[in-house]
Amino acid sequence: xxxxxxxxxxxxxxxxxxxxxxxxxxxxxxxxxxxxxxxxxxxxxxxxxxxxxxxxxxxxxxxxxxxxxxxxxxxxxxxxxxxxxxxxxxxxxxxxxxxxxxxxxxxxxxxxxxxxxxxxxxxxxxxxxxxxxxxxxxxxxxxxxxxxxxxxxxxxxxxxxxxxxxxxxxxxxxxxxxxxxxxxxxxxxxxxxxxxxxxxxxxxxxxxxxxxxxxxxxxxxxxxxxxxxxxxxxxxxxxxxxxxxxxxxxxxxxxxxxxxxxxxxxxxxxxxxxxxxxxxxxxxxxxxxxxxxxxxxxxxxxxxxxxxxxxxxxxxxxxxxxxxxxxxxxxxxxxxxxxxxxxxxxxxxxxxxxxxxxxxxxxxxxxxxxxxxxxxxxxxxxxxxxxxxxxxxxxxxxxxxxxxxxxxxxxxxxxxxxxxxxxxxxxxxxxxxxxxxxxxxxxxxxxxxxxx
Amino acid sequence: xxxxxxxxxxxxxxxxxxxxxxxxxxxxxxxxxxxxxxxxxxxxxxxxxxxxxxxxxxxxxxxxxxxxxxxxxxxxxxxxxxxxxxxxxxxxxxxxxxxxxxxxxxxxxxxxxxxxxxxxxxxxxxxxxxxxxxxxxxxxxxxxxxxxxxxxxxxxxxxxxxxxxxxxxxxxxxxxxxxxxxxxxxxxxxxxxxxxxxxxxxxxxxxxxxxxxxxxxxxxxxxxxxxxxxxxxxxxxxxxxxxxxxxxxxxxxxxxxxxxxxxxxxxxxxxxxxxxxxxxxxxxxxxxxxxxxxxxxxxxxxxxxxxxxxxxxxxxxxxxxxxxxxxxxxxxxxxxxxxxxxxxxxxxxxxxxxxxxxxxxxxxxxxxxxxxxxxxxxxxxxxxxxxxxxxxxxxxxxxxxxxxxxxxxxxxxxxxxxxxxxxxxxxxxxxxxxxxxxxxxxxxxxxxxxxx
Numbered sequence: 001x002x003x004x005x006x007x008x009x010x011x012x013x014x015x016x017x018x019x020x021x022x023x024x025x026x027x028x029x030x031x032x033x034x035x036x037x038x039x040x041x042x043x044x045x046x047x048x049x050x051x052x053x054x055x056x057x058x059x060x061x062x063x064x065x066x067x068x069x070x071x072x073x074x075x076x077x078x079x080x081x082x083x084x085x086x087x088x089x090x091x092x093x094x095x096x097x098x099x100x101x102x103x104x105x106x107x108x109x110x111x112x113x114x115x116x117x118x119x120x121x122x123x124x125x126x127x128x129x130x131x132x133x134x135x136x137x138x139x140x141x142x143x144x145x146x147x148x149x150x151x152x153x154x155x156x157x158x159x160x161x162x163x164x165x166x167x168x169x170x171x172x173x174x175x176x177x178x179x180x181x182x183x184x185x186x187x188x189x190x191x192x193x194x195x196x197x198x199x200x201x202x203x204x205x206x207x208x209x210x211x212x213x214x215x216x217x218x219x220x221x222x223x224x225x226x227x228x229x230x231x232x233x234x235x236x237x238x239x240x241x242x243x244x245x246x247x248x249x250x251x252x253x254x255x256x257x258x259x260x261x262x263x264x265x266x267x268x269x270x271x272x273x274x275x276x277x278x279x280x281x282x283x284x285x286x287x288x289x290x291x292x293x294x295x296x297x298x299x300x301x302x303x304x305x306x307x308x309x310x311x312x313x314x315x316x317x318x319x320x321x322x323x324x325x326x327x328x329x330x331x332x333x334x335x336x337x338x339x340x341x342x343x344x345x346x347x348x349x350x351x352x353x354x355x356x357x358x359x360x361x362x363x364x365x366x367x368x369x370x371x372x373x374x375x376x377x378x379x380x381x382x383x384x385x386x387x388x389x390x391x392x393x394x395x396x397x398x399x400x401x402x403x404x405x406x407x408x409x410x411x412x413x414x415x416x417x418x419x420x421x422x423x424x425x426x427x428x429x430x431x432x433x434x435x436x437x438x439x440x441x442x443x444x445x446x447x448x449x450x451x452x
Numbered sequence: 453x454x455x456x457x458x459x460x461x462x463x464x465x466x467x468x469x470x471x472x473x474x475x476x477x478x479x480x481x482x483x484x485x486x487x488x489x490x491x492x493x494x495x496x497x498x499x500x501x502x503x504x505x506x507x508x509x510x511x512x513x514x515x516x517x518x519x520x521x522x523x524x525x526x527x528x529x530x531x532x533x534x535x536x537x538x539x540x541x542x543x544x545x546x547x548x549x550x551x552x553x554x555x556x557x558x559x560x561x562x563x564x565x566x567x568x569x570x571x572x573x574x575x576x577x578x579x580x581x582x583x584x585x586x587x588x589x590x591x592x593x594x595x596x597x598x599x600x601x602x603x604x605x606x607x608x609x610x611x612x613x614x615x616x617x618x619x620x621x622x623x624x625x626x627x628x629x630x631x632x633x634x635x636x637x638x639x640x641x642x643x644x645x646x647x648x649x650x651x652x653x654x655x656x657x658x659x660x661x662x663x664x665x666x667x668x669x670x671x672x673x674x675x676x677x678x679x680x681x682x683x684x685x686x687x688x689x690x691x692x693x694x695x696x697x698x699x700x701x702x703x704x705x706x707x708x709x710x711x712x713x714x715x716x717x718x719x720x721x722x723x724x725x726x727x728x729x730x731x732x733x734x735x736x737x738x739x740x741x742x743x744x745x746x747x748x749x750x751x752x753x754x755x756x757x758x759x760x761x762x763x764x765x766x767x768x769x770x771x772x773x774x775x776x777x778x779x780x781x782x783x784x785x786x787x788x789x790x791x792x793x794x795x796x797x798x799x800x801x802x803x804x805x806x807x808x809x810x811x812x813x814x815x816x817x818x819x820x821x822x823x824x825x826x827x828x829x830x831x832x833x834x835x836x837x838x839x840x841x842x843x844x845x846x847x848x849x850x851x852x853x854x855x856x857x858x859x860x861x862x863x864x865x866x867x868x869x870x871x872x873x874x875x876x877x878x879x880x881x882x883x884x885x886x887x888x889x890x891x892x893x894x895x896x897x898x899x900x901x902x903x904x
Contacts (some may be wrong), residue, residue: 007875022486033660035678035679063481090676134559135862158761161613170626206483222707223702224699224702224703226485227487227699227702228486228699229521229681229698229699231628246698246699246702247676247679247681247698248511248681249702250675250676250679250698250701250702250705251676252704253705253706253709254676254705256794257705257709257713259869260713260790260794260869260871261709261712263869263872263874263875285874286753287875288876288879290876290880291876291879291880293880293881294880294881294884296885297880298883298884300888301863301884301888301891302531302887302891303890304768305891305892306765306768306895307889313758313765314721315758316758316768316771319771319772320771320775320883320887321769322776323776324774324775324879324880324883327779327879328879332732342708342712344594346627370471417711417712417715419711419715420710420715422715422737424740424742424743424780425742427743427746427776427779427780428742428743428749428776429746430747431746431750431772431776432746432750432753435750435754435772436753439753439754439757440757443757443758
């Protein structure tokens, strides 16, 4: 769904809701994937969301929609529809998804949901909630297909056929009398084995498994390395307690790649849709601070090598800081936007808003660190000129932020990979622009007021 | 498999091969996953590879091993074992994997393989080879499960049970009399439908599909967005011709994330194991050139603002270039190593060799661009001092390369995410180190020989 499509869909749904055109909406909803309805939800008011949700007739589709919602939006939404309707949706969700919901709602609401779920379900969910969200235990589902080792191939096929709706039955896991994982049999091996063979004699006993506390990144690496559709999860005593399926692994891969990329840019947090200006500033602040401090250090180092105490030459002391701060805020902006484009977030018609907010964050940081640099300049020159340096640095940083924010869109427009916008070409442009802005602003003012 | 394990395994296998301890090797091989044998292959000689391969008794495992080999190594290896054995392995591989093999062997060898395959298989493979490797058509498999729309639910279940060894039968696709894709039914819908219902009345007719020429990145985005296990591929007339399965999507996601990350660092090529020093230099050269040129531009800009023509102050003109070049080579080194660690390439005991080669590439680039800068300095100062600037810039770049190469391993050692090594902290260190080295080398020489 691209930006234009989404805008049209949003407007149509809002119009139909106002008109109360129930039949039309239901027909429309039946053709939209729950993941896309979840995107649409971002652009609706709370009451529109609730009305729309009640018009989704298929319960499984409602459940899938709830799973797909952004965590913060979902917490508010579930409280809006009330505990009874929330429960009905949770009942149709897999245990790992329910655990994910409960991790992100207020404690009290979560406890009430858990208390009112079917005993079997809540036990499964509590089983998952015991583990950290980023471990195998925290992302596993308990719906695996396991049989005792003395089962015959024929019996196993019969059992498997009866369980044909267990969509994740990719492998038959073999367990001993203590429910310990002792082997695995593929569906193909099962079919070609003679009917009376026991699983113990055809199973692969060297099963790749993970423990409940294995980091999700390692789980994802194993699944992708060995091309598995699922990987078994055991507890400390080797008892089989769940499987992690490939679709959850894909989510982990996205998360980890995003995390790596943002760390490269010094903005180590996920790109959330609901990130506020203030949260953006808070996340990026310390990393810009690192660039600032290294700029300060560079100033002192420069001073020991070259005598720049006189006149306009003093401006050169701030050069490494100007370049460092500019590169930092510029790359942060471009990286966040490039990653947003790559993960599809910005393709959903939110490009402008997201970019505008990141530019806002960049400007806030520019003002802040420009002021700090100004204070530094006051100490090195005199109060009358310190503020000139501060303003010049602020403007240079604003320029860098704008270049960083615009470049990915320009690249996309001329059909180049937006990722290039975080690379050396744009960094070169940011450097040069920074130098020009800094000197163009500071130099005339400075030379004028010191008399040349 | 970590580095130590791999080293022990390699040595053991080599020893056993020398001794001709066939039974021991076979027992050992039966316990190692083909993906791991493929890693082991990188460390063996061609004759060891051939001998080891012949000791893998299970034909499917041989086939999987061949699929997992690195493309270049595989081309040589298949020619070593000869066309007959190669054919036996290809017969057991899926059509998309065979197509991948054929894309990477010499044309003549590939044509001979294709000519001697079973007609059915070669037709399927040729069907895939018609499409570019990075499109849906190029990564699809032709083994989907499709039924006519008038089939009843009962019949469909029967047909599905008979096909239980078709491991990729996640969905039942529904086609009309022209084999056009008209719907999809999940296994669960099939089971809960009453036996005589026709597929046409329970199918979801709004099927998300891709065309043979859809870019693989878009295919991957759809599969991960909708949590599909497979997505149907149609030709221009909407005829169902294949499916792309989730395991291939994972490979695409890895490829695309790596591509993005390397583009961010200005080294837009995949991290191949066989990359030579020269190829590394060739890939990174233009991006370092961009930093060089922007350094030159910065020099001219600085000159217009500040008078630095006299004495040691002239050194300051090169400051943006020193910082830009240092950041560029430093980030390239660290990014390549961070990505190598993340994709598991360096965890396989190849960390030192890989890092050493990238440092070698960095030093080569440092010498090259240092010389260029030296020429620039000769034009701005005089021949006697130009070389001092060149040497100083070279050494500053070497320092940056070393910091970039060592930082990820240091981070990993203290249990931090190596990705932080490409971030602002290390960039700050690279900046400061660059300034210190540059001035420490150039300044004394310069001031001494100009007499102050």
